[in-house]
Amino acid sequence: MEILFFGNLIDITRQPKELIEGVADTATLKQLLEKKYQPLQTAKYFIAVNGKMVQENTILNQGDTVALMPPFSGG
Amino acid sequence: MILPGFGLAAQQKLYQAKILIVGIGALGCPALQYLVGAGVGEIGIIDGDTIQLHNLHRQTLFNTSEVGEKKVTVAAAKMQALNPETHITVYPFHINNHNALQILTGYDIVIDATDNFSAKYMLNDACALLNIPLIYGAVSVYEGQLTVFNYTKNNGKNIQYRDVFPVPPAADEIKSCEEAGVLGMLPGMIGTMQATEAVKLITELGSLLDGRLFTYHVLNAVVYEIELLKNKALTVIDRSTFEAMDYALHCATETAIPEISIPEFKKRQKENQLFVIDVREYHEEPAIHFADLQLPASQLASANYELPLHKDICVICQHGIRSVYAAAQLQQHTQQKVYSLKGGLTAYFNQ
Structure with a gap:
């Protein structure tokens, strides 16, 4: 499963993507990532699974792409 | 314009359209130039800033001899020379929640070419209140975002900025272009695409980026698109809350x-x-x-x-x-x- 980070989240994770396996759902993934990268706990972002935004906890399957997307403000 | 599907009727729609561009910076300049070039009949431009030397790399509408002059005044003069048929209204001050509803009323489309969260949240709430489509653009270092918010016509998804990002980030969470720097071409591209979405919205040609967040990484030349969702728990901020809100504080929690x-x-x-x-x-x-x-x-x-x-x-x-x-x-x-x-x-x- 591929996790993609965008915008300022890359400043936190120091990498634009990461491979993680064996995570059951988006809530578990969020917990795992927020433990690994603590500033993510307060960062504002939404989660998309395979190109679709999700609001509720969503089951993850092998081969899924999960994106963590923050807002940008520059212009 | 001689393009398939783009006849006299489309051109006429552009001439009748009224578009407000909020922020005449790195996004707003290219958006303005192409909309004037396309023959949009009425364009409002709002920005309280003056031209700064260190911004010229991404605001190529301006030149070094104009440093210190009001952006909107210089931009309006240049656009009048480009297309005298376009009527340009100049608002040489910053938009806020006390003047926004009055300024926005009467425009068909608002282009968010601002560079800070308080303006973005305020514009979203104002457009939601007045039911005006909002073409959102923003950049972060090498990445750009673009979508059409608050579009209700033609089975529009009517997604708002707050559906996607309900709460503003803290002040120290996200750096501005001034702090983080930006490659000038990136807002140039995003601003040009905002103008493109405006033309598509007016002429009803093609498929709008309504309900889709388009992101572009300029160094990797990679596009990533996300289908957005309405947040059922979110209700529109009403007029009295809007007018009472301190957006600067709302978006600048320390x-x-x-x-x-x-x-x-x-x-x-x-x-x-x-x-x-x-x-x-x-x-x-x-x-x-x-x-x-x-x-x-x-x-x-x-x-x-x-x-x-x-x-x-x-x-x-x-x-x-x-x-x-x-x-x-x-x-x-x-x-x-x-x-x-x-x-x-x-x-x-x-x-």
Whole structure:
């Protein structure tokens, strides 16, 4: 499963993507990532699974792409 | 224009259109140039800033001899020379929640070419109130974002900025272009695409980026697109809340306030670990029995209150928006951890 980070989240994770396996759902993934990268706990972002935004906890399957997307403000 | 599908009727629609561009910077300049070039009949431009030398790399409409002059005045003169048929209205000041509704009224489309969160949240709320489509663009270092918000015609998805990002990031969370730098071409591309979406919206040609967040990484030349969702728990901010809101503070909370999820909140509440502060006004429904203190956000600055010494605090409101701002204020007066309830009472009663 591929996790993609965008915008300022890359400043936190120091990498634009990461491979993680064996995570059951988006809530578990969020917990795992927020433990690994603590500033993510307060960062504002939404989660998309395979190109679709999700609001509720969503089951993850092998081969899924999960994106963590923050807002940008520059212009 | 001689293009398939782009006949006299489309050109006529452009001539009748009224578009407001908010911010005449790195996004607004290219958007303006192409919309004037395309023959849009009425364009409003609003920006209170003057031309700065260190911005010229990304605002190539301007040149070094114009440094210090008002952006909107110079831009209007140049655009008048480009296409005298376009009527340009100049607003040489910053937009805020006290002048926005009056300025926006009458425009068919608003282009968000601003460079800060307080303007972005304020514009979203104003466009939602007035039912005007909002073409959002923003950049972050090497990445750009673009979508069309608040589009209700033609089975539009009517997604708002707050559906996607309900709560503004803390002031120190995200760097601006001024701080982080940006490759000039990137906002040039995003601003040009905002103009493109405006032309598509007016002429009803092609498929709009309505309900789709387009992102582009300029160094990797990679496009990533995300289908957006409406947030059922979110309701439109009403006129009185809009006018009373302090957007600068709302978007500039000095410390990042952690949000607590509904299940976590219920668990900690059951274990009696949280001191709950309801910051809704006294008239707001529903009444709840589990708040330790009601402290309306409007009275927060002046009220006398005592905060607990041995319990974490959780601030709640209707939608989890005001509570973030209130929590940031409260955090300055306590050593205890202050949380905001994510999604507010709406989420609490829906889960």
